[in-house]
Amino acid sequence: MFLKKVAASVALSIVASAAMADGHAKCDIAEGRVNIVGNEFPAIQTVGAGAVACANDNVEVKTNLTAEHQTINLAGMSTTPAEYTSAIVANSSIVALMNEDVLRPLDDMVAKYGQNLKKNQLITVDGKVMAVAFMANAQHLVYRADVLEKAGIEPPKTYEDMLVGAAKIREMGLMENPLGGAYKAGWNLAQEFTNMYIGHDGAFFKAGTAEVSINNAQGVATLEMLKSLSEFMNPDYLTHDSNATSAEWKAGNVAMMNMWGSRVGPLKDEEGAAEGVAANTAIAGPMTVGGGTTPATTLWWDGFTVAKNISDADASATFQALTAAIDPSILNEETSAQAVWLIDGYEPTDAAVGVFAAAEASSVPYPMLPYQGLLHTALGAELPDFLTGKEDAAKTLADVEAAYNAAAKEQGFLK
Amino acid sequence: MKHKTFFWFFLPTGLAMLLFIVLPIVSVILQSVFVEHEAVLAVVENCGPFGCKQETTIDQSATEALRTARPLGQFAGLEIYFNRGHLATAEVSEAWRSRDGLGDFLSTINNLPFYRAMSFTLVYTFTVTPLLIVLGFAIAVGVNSLHRHLKGLVIFFSLLPMIVTPLIGSLILFWMIDSRGILGSALQWMADDPTLSLKASTGLTWVMLIVYGVWHSAPFAFVVFYAGLQTLPKDTLESAMIDGASRWQQIRYVVIPHLMPLLTFVALIQLMDNFRVLEPIVGFSAEAHATSLSWIIFNDLAGETRLLSSAAATSVLTIIGVSILLSPVLVRTWRDFHSKAE
Numbered sequence: 001m002f003l004k005k006v007a008a009s010v011a012l013s014i015v016a017s018a019a020m021a022d023g024h025a026k027c028d029i030a031e032g033r034v035n036i037v038g039n040e041f042p043a044i045q046t047v048g049a050g051a052v053a054c055a056n057d058n059v060e061v062k063t064n065l066t067a068e069h070q071t072i073n074l075a076g077m078s079t080t081p082a083e084y085t086s087a088i089v090a091n092s093s094i095v096a097l098m099n100e101d102v103l104r105p106l107d108d109m110v111a112k113y114g115q116n117l118k119k120n121q122l123i124t125v126d127g128k129v130m131a132v133a134f135m136a137n138a139q140h141l142v143y144r145a146d147v148l149e150k151a152g153i154e155p156p157k158t159y160e161d162m163l164v165g166a167a168k169i170r171e172m173g174l175m176e177n178p179l180g181g182a183y184k185a186g187w188n189l190a191q192e193f194t195n196m197y198i199g200h201d202g203a204f205f206k207a208g209t210a211e212v213s214i215n216n217a218q219g220v221a222t223l224e225m226l227k228s229l230s231e232f233m234n235p236d237y238l239t240h241d242s243n244a245t246s247a248e249w250k251a252g253n254v255a256m257m258n259m260w261g262s263r264v265g266p267l268k269d270e271e272g273a274a275e276g277v278a279a280n281t282a283i284a285g286p287m288t289v290g291g292g293t294t295p296a297t298t299l300w301w302d303g304f305t306v307a308k309n310i311s312d313a314d315a316s317a318t319f320q321a322l323t324a325a326i327d328p329s330i331l332n333e334e335t336s337a338q339a340v341w342l343i344d345g346y347e348p349t350d351a352a353v354g355v356f357a358a359a360e361a362s363s364v365p366y367p368m369l370p371y372q373g374l375l376h377t378a379l380g381a382e383l384p385d386f387l388t389g390k391e392d393a394a395k396t397l398a399d400v401e402a403a404y405n406a407a408a409k410e411q412g413f414l415k
Numbered sequence: 416m417k418h419k420t421f422f423w424f425f426l427p428t429g430l431a432m433l434l435f436i437v438l439p440i441v442s443v444i445l446q447s448v449f450v451e452h453e454a455v456l457a458v459v460e461n462c463g464p465f466g467c468k469q470e471t472t473i474d475q476s477a478t479e480a481l482r483t484a485r486p487l488g489q490f491a492g493l494e495i496y497f498n499r500g501h502l503a504t505a506e507v508s509e510a511w512r513s514r515d516g517l518g519d520f521l522s523t524i525n526n527l528p529f530y531r532a533m534s535f536t537l538v539y540t541f542t543v544t545p546l547l548i549v550l551g552f553a554i555a556v557g558v559n560s561l562h563r564h565l566k567g568l569v570i571f572f573s574l575l576p577m578i579v580t581p582l583i584g585s586l587i588l589f590w591m592i593d594s595r596g597i598l599g600s601a602l603q604w605m606a607d608d609p610t611l612s613l614k615a616s617t618g619l620t621w622v623m624l625i626v627y628g629v630w631h632s633a634p635f636a637f638v639v640f641y642a643g644l645q646t647l648p649k650d651t652l653e654s655a656m657i658d659g660a661s662r663w664q665q666i667r668y669v670v671i672p673h674l675m676p677l678l679t680f681v682a683l684i685q686l687m688d689n690f691r692v693l694e695p696i697v698g699f700s701a702e703a704h705a706t707s708l709s710w711i712i713f714n715d716l717a718g719e720t721r722l723l724s725s726a727a728a729t730s731v732l733t734i735i736g737v738s739i740l741l742s743p744v745l746v747r748t749w750r751d752f753h754s755k756a757e
Binding site: 070071074091092093095096098099101120121122123124125126127133136184185186208209210234235236238239241251299301342359364365367368369370371373374376377381384385387388390391399402403405406407409410411412413415 | 465
């Protein structure tokens with residue numbers, strides 16, 4: 001069974017890359033070296049394969065797509081010449097590369113080779129194009145239509161409704177732990193805090209400075225809400241990342257959760273799901289919290305960059321290969337379902353409804369601040385103390401601020 | 416040995432030690448006393464698929480000048496060592512001044528990352544090491560008395576935990592002790608408590624990590640002791656038997672003294688290994704309940720913005736910790752060496 005699947009997927013990818021090669025016969029690059037580092041999920045693999053299809057006798061194209069991309073991209077772009085000519089990044093991870101000044105402004109490339117790119121694909125910082133986005137992502141509500149119907153509740157629009165619904169589902173004995181969520185201590189938990197804090201209209205820093213300010217009423221309300229939600233989750237929730245939460249969902253143990261749009265496709269897949277789960281998996285826009293109007297979620301983009309420390313020929317080759325890889329002609333039935341593409345001509349599939357709803361409800365993007373990553377790490381390390389009941393909310397938030405201050409001083413953001 | 420002969424004999428080893436031990440340590444120490452330049456910040460307009468926004472960013476041209484002038488960064492001395500992420504001297508003295516009894520002081524201290532990591536690391540090191548030595552010794556004595564046809568097979572199976580990569584081994588157990596896993600469900604059934612979760616309680620998480628540590632390292636002690644048992648002097652053992660020593664007395668007065676040097680060796684290696692425990696914490700996703708110095712280094716380097724100086728300072732503290740831990744054993748070895756030389 002397993003072997004069959006492997007064989008099938010290998011066959012599929014060969015067919016896919018053959019089709020890709022066919023579709024990209026027109027990317028004629030004269031010469032250069034292209035080496036792309038990036039995360040590993042289906043949409044990025046499609047882009048990587050598209051770039052590889054541009055290789056010819058004078059152009060070498062390599063990709064290194066791995067979940068560990070963040071630990072190698074900076075080192076691989078800091079050398080002269082850079083080992084990686086391009087890194088595929090998101091709005092949080094581009095910051096680490098910009099902080100170290102290893103990215104090349106792309107304005108000249110866009111003027112020369114980027115006629116097919118839409119204006120909203122260009123990520124500009126201080127007027128300079130630093131990346132070209134090709135897909136969007138956001139967390140939003142995923143729910144079990146059948147369970148909610150049995151319990152007689154509507155898909156929640158607010159987190160408060162979600163709690164009421166969860167209590168009802170538990171009371172009726174439909175499910176013991178009806179809520180799910182990627183609350184694993186570390187990056188995931190910090191992300192949930194970020195969502196919820198934005199939903200409470202909280203500001204992470206004093207405007208225009210690197211001084212953190214989360215120990216306030218919004219911060220406390222955020223933590224209280226996270227704790228209330230966690231009481232309806234599997235007791236092991238602090239060890240559940242997106243993968244484990246998806247597994248819980250597919251096992252039919254969860255009725256509602258806030259989950260990444262890019263994960264909806266696999267959740268709706270019958271493969272490995274308990275009976276009736278996949279067919280009843282439905283999605284809706286992100287929820288609000290505490291009577292606010294800003295959805296408690298963040299918008300994300302994924303895009304490509306070009307390294308600074310490489311020759312012009314390599315930079316051109318890289319830009320051309322990646323532009324060809326996100327050409328509208330790559331869209332077909334299979335690739336359209338992989339992501340919410342920002343490419344011209346993309347028709348949203350059923351799995352994209354949540355991300356579109358998030359964008360329409362004026363959700364805010366994850367902040368692109370040079371020191372946001374430090375706060376994210378501090379949140380991830382300190383928040384479990386509150387959720388495990390070791391500390392109260394104010395003490396935990398004070399600890400987060402202290403941990404952030406130590407890190408920000410070391411990085412030169414604070415004196 | 417003549418000095419010249421000794422020099423040429425030692426040269427390759429000396430060079431390798433310089434290259435692979437001294438230089439990395441020097442580099443880590445150097446890194447730990449420097450921090451990044453002060454970032455020159457500027458507010459600019461950022462645009463993307465979701466519209467435009469005024470955001471703070473680093474002014475690269477201004478920062479570049481600072482970096483070229485002093486590529487190592489700003490000299491910070493021991494500042495990093497004493498900040499909240501490490502020894503936290505200011506926080507500790509504040510906690511001491513405003514303490515409300517010793518328990519309150521300890522719980523405040525235990526909330527600081529370094530001391531929290533130390534408390535788990537020390538508990539882990541000092542429970543796992545003796546337990547694995549006892550278990551390893553028991554297995555070795557047991558296997559040694561088996562029929563020779565059985566020995567090979569039993570040795571192979573006893574070694575399995577050590578053969579499995581620590582991260583994989585802990586992941587496998589992680590899923591088995593899940594509240595829906597085979598061991599987790601069995602425990603719930605035995606305790607008659609359907610909500611029992613090993614992963615949700617700090618105490619049980621510590622027990623789980625310690626059990627894992629013993630399981631994983633006992634084969635190492637077993638192999639060493641088993642090898643030692645093969646050199647057991649038969650005549651001493653036989654005369655003990657003639658004197659009417661029971662099996663326990665044979666072990667107590669013949670076997671254990673014979674294996675004593677090996678015990679020192681195993682204790683040395685395992686104290687060192689257990690002090691830098693990392694894989695089980697990552698594998699069991701236990702960071703909410705237990706951290707270690709190695710985990711702090713791992714966490715500093717795994718974030719989107721890497722904290723190199725902080726990681727370097729923790730590394731130096733780990734080296735100091737290991738040296739303190741090993742000093743009694745090293746002093747003893749030194750004394751033995753000298754008494755033999757005289």
